[in-house]
Amino acid sequence: MxxxxxxxxxxxxxxxxxxxxxxxxxxxxxxxxxxxxxxxxxxxxxxxxxxxTHTESFFEYSKAQTIVSIVGSLLSLIAVILTFLTYALFASLRNRASRLIMNLIGAIFLGQFLLLFGGNENENACTTIAVLAHYAWLAAFAWMNALAFDLNRTFGNTDNLQKVNEGMSMFLYMIYAWGSPFLIVIPCLVLHFCQCTQVNFKYGSVSACWISDGTANLLTFGVPAAIFLLFNAILFGHTVAGIRSTKRATARLHQDTSTLKRTTKELLIYIKIASLMGFTWIFGYVAAFTGIEALWYIFIILNSLQGVFIFISFICNRRVGLLWSEKLKLSGPKAAQKSSTSGKTYRHRAAYAPGTRMTGYCSSMQSDLQQDGSDQPLKEEMKV
Known part of the structure; x- marks a missing residue:
């Protein structure tokens, strides 16, 4: 040779x-x-x-695709930092929903950072990076699943309401999302180091600090991720059905609003929810098994920009803009105070309204949930 x-x-x-x-x-x-x-x-x-040599691959990029992925990942990392910083600086924005999102973007940041800047010159360092990246992306999918469950619990069920201990819920979410990846990573580490079976599993290769074998990659990452996505899709469908039911029930209160406007606002809600559930990975699976070049580019662009989509969906709104304006002294304190107290007023009304169940998703999406020209609080728009 x-x-x-x-x-x-x-x-x-x-x-x-x-x-x-x-x-x-x-x-x-x-x-x-x-x-x-x-x-x-x-x-x-x-x-x-x-x-x-007989080799197999699951996700494998060309040079042009790698460049697109790098640019998208860099933008995503910046957006993730801004999103996390925003939630960390403004206490009025922090609640169970935002804490779930903070954990999700933390896992996404770690996964994208390691794959973007992790070198493979040293074998031990490459193995370490591959293990951490594997764990980070599995954790990201677990957090997407936790968010899907929490969204469904908030918006998807109009019956059997019950008071939930938010502190305990967050604790259980953290155990599930940060702990469940170990169930896959630890056996993989055993296979990597023991070399006592016929299974061809190894962390790190010359081409990338990731799982070296394509079949092993599919089984230890692709299959678990697909299971998460399947459950997310089911929960998303149930959540959408719950929101549509609520919107139909409240449409009578706002007959002055056109059907187009109501449909547009409803669509924005679904897009925001979908940005948290990792559905862009579906393009990657289809592209990997069909080999269609165009689908690879769609997957790479959408998936590498996941942090950007979350930033646009939950940070790019008037309320957050006013908070940052006050923080940076770009506007008077009254504007930021109005923004902060406005969010508190909505949460207060929702919390004490009979037959309502509100979480921080409402403050993130309240402009979408309310109809134009209506002074009704969120409790009427999302009465469940």
Missing amino acids: NVSLFRSWNPSDGMMKYIPNGHVLKPAEYFITSNDEILVCNFFKQSVVRNV
């Missing part, structure tokens, strides 16, 4: 790595000839002519 297909992996031990599939060779497993060829012990798949 040509020496260009190999690179030194650990010079002190004389170990070499076969670039196409990341297989690491010990000194006893290869011999360098005088004509720039390497003789290797036959661990590759046999063909009748010569030894060839």
Whole structure:
């Protein structure tokens, strides 16, 4: 085999790595000839002519796709930082909903940062980055699932209302979302280090600090992520049905508002909710199994910008703008006070209105839920 297909992996031990599939060779497993060829012990798949390498991939980008992914991820990281900073600075914005979002974007930030800036020059460092990235993305999907459940509990059920201990709910969410990825990552670490089975699993390769084998990647990341997405889709459908039921019940109160305006506002609500549930990954699955180039670009653009979509959906509104204006001294204190007390007034009315159930999603989406020209509080618009 040509020496260009190999690179030194650990010079002190004389170990070499076969670039196409990341297989690491010990000194006893290869011999360098005088004509720039390497003789290797036959661990590759046999063909009748010569030894060839059989590799599989699940998500694999071209050079152009990688550039698009890098640009989108950089924008997403900036948006995630701004979103987290906004929730951290303004106490009036913090509630169970915003804390769930903060945890989600924290996992997204860690996953995107590691895949974007994690190098693969050192084997141990690459393995560490791959493990952390695997954990971070599984945690991100778990937080999407927690948000889907919480949204469904808030908007999807119009019966059997019960008071919920928010502190206990948040504690359980954190155990579930930060803890469940360990159920997958720990067995993967055992497979990586023990090399005691026939399973071809390894963290880190020459091409990326991620799961090296395509089939292993599909089974230990693709399948769990698909299960999360399936449950998110079911919960999303139930949530949409609940919101539509509520909107129909309140449409009689606002007959002066056109059907188009009501439909537009309702659509904005669904888009905001969908931005939290990871549905952009569906394009990645379809692209991986069909090989359609256009779908890859749609997936890369939408998925790499996930932090941007969350920022636009939950931070880009008038209330947050007024809070930042006051923080940066761009407007008088009365404007920010009006914004802050306005949010508190809505929450107060909702909390004490009979037969209502409100959380922080309402303050994030209150401009969408209220009809134009109506002075009715959220309790009327989202009465459940």
